[in-house]
Amino acid sequence: MPVVELHELVKSYGPVMALRKLSLEIQQGSFFGLLGPNGSGKSTTLRILCTLLEPDSGEVIVAGENALKNPRNVRRKIGYVAQEVAIDKILTGRELLQLHGDLYHLRRVHREERIKTLIEQLDMHQWIDRRSGSYSGGMRRRIDLASGLMHEPDLLVLDEPTVGLDIESRSTIWSLLKDLHKAGKTILLSSHYLEEVDELADNMAIIDAGRVIAHGTPDELKKELGLNRVTLKVREFSNEIEGEKIKELIKDLDGFHDVVVNRAQGFSLNFFVDKKDALPILRTQLKEKGYDIFAISESRPSLDDVYLKSTGKTLLDAELEVANKRDLKKEAKQAMR
């Protein structure tokens, strides 16, 4: 059963189209990763889902409730952890959680029980009664996450939860999210980190320029590409002439694609293979021509390859591209209510 159904969402900020008929479905109990470069419409999608923003057109259904008609019922079902940490520095962590419990109308006893549980889960004993102004980035994230979990929502929505965090805090949050997912919680997480989505999500969509360009499980998406990536070296430091010669040789073989000489890696050869027994054949062929293999590595396609295949550019390039076009001041204003 889908917990979230987004249907043909359109949203523009003035002349800028943030979402162009974006549709998405998230099944109950899944850990859904929304991958896309900065400025692709991830935050806008999540803000609409959490009733902070109204789309120009389209439909938003959360756990059977229409978010545009009954926003209050939807808010009760969602725990939202925004991109920017939103805490009141003057309050202690415990007071922040109490405030959120009251805003979700939890009964006092239940509220205190929840706080106790969350302190346990997120390991916050040491500092929960300190003012949050003194917290480190990781602590802030954890208290923010705890706020989102206070009312035991059906769906936890996280907008780039580990951006700018140290490795230790990141792994704490990752393992907590994994535990929550194991316990049956549906989680929707946006990220522009490939490895984050690869590590956590069991379902994902890639969005680019305001629409979904690919969706499925991370493995399915990678399998769809079908090809394995291979790096080959005939000696530790080869040269251009030798590299080009081998390139010509491999190019003519059946089942080898996109052969390039990689200057940066000592004129090694990069290519894709689509057959299981391709490498033994290559080995024999090379031997016949008098080449030994110094090193060879084969890897499954990464999500970056998936992104490359769908958009024709790498995620990094896509980010650099939008980075120049983005009006961050305007975006900050849009996020403000």
Add this chain to the structure above:
Amino acid sequence: MSKSFPSPSSSSSLTNKEETFSQIYQEVFALTKRLFLQLFRRPSTLVAGIIQPMIWLVLFGALFENAPINLLPGGIAYGKFLGAGIIVFTAFSGALNAGLPVMFDREFGFLNRLLVAPLRSRSSIVISSVIYIATISILQSVVIMGAAFLLGYGLPSFFGILLVLITLLILVFGVTALSLGLAFILPGHIELIAVIFVANLPLLFASTALVPISFMPTWLGWLAALNPLTFAIEPIRAAYSGSLNLGSVLVHAPYGEVNGYGCLLLLTILTTGLFIGIRPLLNRKLI
């Protein structure tokens, strides 16, 4: 401002109403508590808010100490005349600042945190600000009245004090609404502070806080007689004059004479108008 949504667990309309009320109470209490925790842990604004009117009262009050005895209508001492002006001005400035915490919440994203919560009524955010500012204003005015008493300017009667508090509450409600409205329209705190800065002193000078209308040139008299602060100052001044009679003429405006009831009525109309005026704005921002 408020939108009522059907409660999923409502069995009868009575329990539904009770539940709505207790939920609104819970959220307003929690939001107000937060504002007071901020105040107690960062008391500098409260301390400054009490010291500043004291300075006005002592320094500005002493300015006309040796002025001719019958300078002011009724021959009252200038310090006593000034007291009402300081009380109103202090409450006015405090209320005008009410939007600042909301603006900071907008800028830091904390408002979004409040807005993703299923608040029974989003007016709770506005109501908690009004409760907070009104409490501080009353505290300040009690301190000012105490200081004025120690300076020998006397105390209003019991009904006089009641009148002071009621007048202040009406003024504070209206100005707080205005400030919250501005906090939602203006792009950032710099702009809000600029508006507060520009509005503050001219409104003080163009009122009867410092001198009566009879001292002013006609054009300024007109401004003072239209200034809402004047309609708050004069009833409070009347409360200090000994025999409290709201039926007597308090403002000798160029367009006519306004008695005490008239002042309170105009003030109430203005406050109601401001509340109605910002409603569409809050509706738009707080849906």
